[in-house]
């Protein structure tokens with residue numbers, strides 16, 4: 001039963017979209033299992049660039065059927081404009097090519113307003129969310145007061161449920177946050193219109209995928225965000241509200257254990273983060289500009305969804321080892337190796353010194369004693385490796401990579417105890433070195 005799972009091994013934006021696009025060439029179904037339109041996945045095919053937020057990155061392939069699983073939270077307005085965008089790019093998206101789980105939860109204008117109000121109230125301790133209503137939508141799911149896609153099939157009852165939901169949200173907005181209330185009647189009307197448009201796409205994704213796997217069809221699960229943003233296993237509370245890790249694919253698609261073949265952990269050749277939270281290997285000043293870029297290349301480190309400059313730093317192998325363990329990764333897909341060309345020296349974090357007064361361990365830590373919750377007291381221990389000058393963007397074979405680049409990859413394999421099977425050297429589909 002061949003299910004392959006692509007997950008982010010860092011704080012998101014690792015380049016999952018480009019690898020899903022690549023692997024979708026051999027998949028019958030491509031399925032998103034977590035998060036919502038907080039995700040921004042970039043796929044570059046020739047001169048065309050697709051920035052996808054909710055629709056799986058496999059949609060670019062005409063043969064692959066796209067699925068949105070029960071673990072996803074769906075903003076119907078964003079989804080419909082994404083479908084329009086895809087059609088404008090010449091991609092057919094019909095109910096035969098896209099199915100959305102009846103059990104996926106909806107993001108409403110109420111959730112968007114709550115996300116904003118909560119971030120404002122947090123003030124200095126804000127999380128730096130994408131303001132897409134993600135946290136409030138998952139909160140309603142967990143407190144069993146959420147709205148699910150399946151409810152859209154009875155439009156009248158759905159409109160009533162939306163109106164009731166917005167009235168509850170209004171009590172929170174005005175009573176707790178001192179924010180303006182929303183027009184519940186107007187919101188219900190808008191959501192009912194979205195329901196009319198989305199109804200043909202609503203299906204039982206779990207059952208479809210179960211039968212597909214039983215028949216030997218290939219399913220590719222596409223994670224959003226990354227392991228360090230996982231609600232349970234990430235840098236809590238500076239995380240998202242879903243489980244972007246590999247087991248999240250099973251829960252978020254309604255599949256049992258035992259069907260998984262490959263778990264592909266995508267990681268950049270350095271480290272980035274958008275939003276707040278600790279980041280031990282972060283660099284600033286000129287070094288940061290060098291890794292981030294200034295925005296002149298399409299791949300420079302500015303958020304796909306929010307446009308915010310990403311924080312940047314050196315590759316953190318303590319965290320990558322943790323990620324490959326949490327996901328039981330069968331392999332690593334390394335992205336953006338080309339960005340490191342031209343550096344005399346590359347730093348790689350191989351351990352931490354614990355600077356806290358309550359430290360339980362001395363010496364260099366290569367594992368996290370209490371997970372990645374609080375990394376603030378850790379001082380990274382770096383190893384320095386020689387860099388290379390050559391532009392890598394046209395390299396396609398392992399033996400054509402500079403020796404220094406090969407040594408960097410081998411050191412990543414050694415420290416993570418996981419094979420690096422694919423290395424990308426540019427954003428385009430074919431800019432890839434496969435390691436056999």
Ligand code: GDP
Pocket residue numbers: 008012013014015016017018039040041042043044298299300304335336337338339423424425426427
């Ligand atoms: P995702 O959220 O994990 O899918 O990643 P994003 O799409 O948000 O960010 C990755 C960015 O890096 C996008 O602009 C990609 O086009 C770009 N990218 C991916 N792989 C490579 C690569 O190997 N080299 C370069 N230069 N850019 C890449």
Ligand code: IMO
Pocket residue numbers: 008011012013014038039040041127128129130131132133134135223224225226229238239240241274275276304
């Ligand atoms: P992709 O799929 C990078 C971050 C936000 C914030 C935290 C919580 O493109 O890798 P949320 O809006 O989810 O409540 O914000 O998570 N975040 C991401 N960072 N890539 C993403 O998605 C992200 N989705 C959320 O910046 O720090």
Ligand code: MG
Pocket residue numbers: 012013014039040041042304
């Ligand atoms: Mg992204």
